Amino acid sequence: VAIAVTRERREGETRCAVTPETVKKLIALGATVSVEAGTGIGSSIPDADYAEAGATVKPDTRAVLDGADVLLKVRGPTAQETSALKPGAIVIAMLDAYREKDTVEALKGANATAFAMEFVPRITRAQVMDVLSSQANLAGYRAVIEAAYAFGKGFPMMMTAAGTVAPAKVFVMGVGVAGLQAIATARRLGAVVTATDVRPATKEQVESLGAKFLAVEDEEFRNAQTAGGYAKPMSPEYQAKQAVLTGEHIRKQDIVITTALIPGRAAPVLVSAEQVASMKPGSVLIDLAVEAGGNVAGAKAGEVVTTANGVSIVGYTNLPGRIAADASALYARNLVAFVGLMVKDGALTLDLEDEILKAAVVTHGGAVVHEGVKG
Numbered sequence: 112v113a114i115a116v117t118r119e120r121r122e123g124e125t126r127c128a129v130t131p132e133t134v135k136k137l138i139a140l141g142a143t144v145s146v147e148a149g150t151g152i153g154s155s156i157p158d159a160d161y162a163e164a165g166a167t168v169k170p171d172t173r174a175v176l177d178g179a180d181v182l183l184k185v186r187g188p189t190a191q192e193t194s195a196l197k198p199g200a201i202v203i204a205m206l207d208a209y210r211e212k213d214t215v216e217a218l219k220g221a222n223a224t225a226f227a228m229e230f231v232p233r234i235t236r237a238q239v240m241d242v243l244s245s246q247a248n249l250a251g252y253r254a255v256i257e258a259a260y261a262f263g264k265g266f267p268m269m270m271t272a273a274g275t276v277a278p279a280k281v282f283v284m285g286v287g288v289a290g291l292q293a294i295a296t297a298r299r300l301g302a303v304v305t306a307t308d309v310r311p312a313t314k315e316q317v318e319s320l321g322a323k324f325l326a327v328e329d330e331e332f333r334n335a336q337t338a339g340g341y342a343k344p345m346s347p348e349y350q351a352k353q354a355v356l357t358g359e360h361i362r363k364q365d366i367v368i369t370t371a372l373i374p375g376r377a378a379p380v381l382v383s384a385e386q387v388a389s390m391k392p393g394s395v396l397i398d399l400a401v402e403a404g405g406n407v408a409g410a411k412a413g414e415v416v417t418t419a420n421g422v423s424i425v426g427y428t429n430l431p432g433r434i435a436a437d438a439s440a441l442y443a444r445n446l447v448a449f450v451g452l453m454v455k456d457g458a459l460t461l462d463l464e465d466e467i468l469k470a471a472v473v474t475h476g477g478a479v480v481h482e483g484v485k486g
């Protein structure tokens with residue numbers, strides 16, 4: 112099996128789909144690995160390290176893709192990459208298939224079998240391939256680092272001869288994988304942390320990390336988690352009660368980190384323009400949901416907005432890409448586990464009835480086969 116990895120070409124994409132460690136693992140599966148020169152630049156991996164691990168480093172995309180059976184990428188392939196694939200080639204990436212219709216159409220047209228890593232089901236067997244978790248965890252960590260950087264004060268309480276520096280107050284809204292890591296990181300830096308979510312299971316998780324839980328705990332809250340472990344969209348009545356509770360709290364916070372998402376829907380707006388305006392000058396909001404429409408009114412994807420009252424709203428879109436070396440290392444390991452489902456002793460054995468592959472396949476045999484993407 113010939114596996115190819117090309118350089119990421121999307122603006123600001125610093126991650127890569129293979130590391131020297133995973134080159135060795137792919138070779139151990141019986142594959143050969145070709146890597147385009149410069150693939151690891153954003154993750155501080157020199158070409159020579161790939162070569163030393165056993166990959167063939169090639170100068171350009173066409174040379175890498177020539178004869179490739181499998182293309183591994185972080186983001187969906189460009190039109191040029193897709194057109195250079197041999198018919199029936201396998202593509203594995205975070206395709207963002209609901210939004211990137213053109214990429215999906217091109218892959219269909221090229222007769223590629225394309226897998227979207229974001230569709231890997233969150234079942235126990237697939238945990239090792241769960242890119243949503245591996246990347247969200249790092250995003251949660253990085254959100255706190257960005258907040259600390261943008262904030263003109265310290266996080267920990269510091270008692271000095273010149274007086275005491277008060278600890279920062281951090282409020283995390285949405286306690287999934289990213290939110291939990293944000294709580295843990297803010298606590299490690301010494302902040303006083305509170306958090307909210309609509310899923311009751313998060314209360315204990317928040318408290319076990321030494322943070323205080325704050326939520327409207329009514330009947331709707333007690334039923335807000337789906338069988339899949341995700342949040343349901345909340346009623347306007349609930350959202351109104353939530354806004355009253357959190358509004359009073361947000362006013363007193365230094366940092367607010369929002370991570371609230373609902374699968375397949377726009378992100379709920381959790382911080383209104385009035386609540387932003389109620390915050391002290393110098394306060395910082397980090398909106399991790401900005402690409403899904405945003406949890407914070409006024410957040411702009413890819414930008415840091417400073418409001419009239421001196422509050423910063425940080426809308427960076429690729430937080431894992433701001434900790435690229437680790438994000439690449441974890442993503443590349445997720446990919447090796449996924450490739451392991453279809454490569455045995457150096458041969459391709461593609462079983463599209465396997466429940467993980469079945470959930471993740473988007474195009475196959477010249478058609479879009481994923482129900483959600485089709486619809």
Ligand code: NAD
Nearest residue numbers: 233234244285286287288308309310340342370371372379
């Ligand atoms: P997510 O990214 O979909 O959402 C982030 C958080 O936002 C969730 O905790 C959600 O409840 C919360 N949220 C949604 N609407 C909200 C609102 N109006 N107000 C406040 N908070 C709101 O979540 P995720 O990080 O992908 O995790 C979702 C679930 O999946 C969790 O239960 C997690 O433990 C579970 N999970 C399971 C596995 C596995 O079993 N393999 C792996 C990863 C995550």
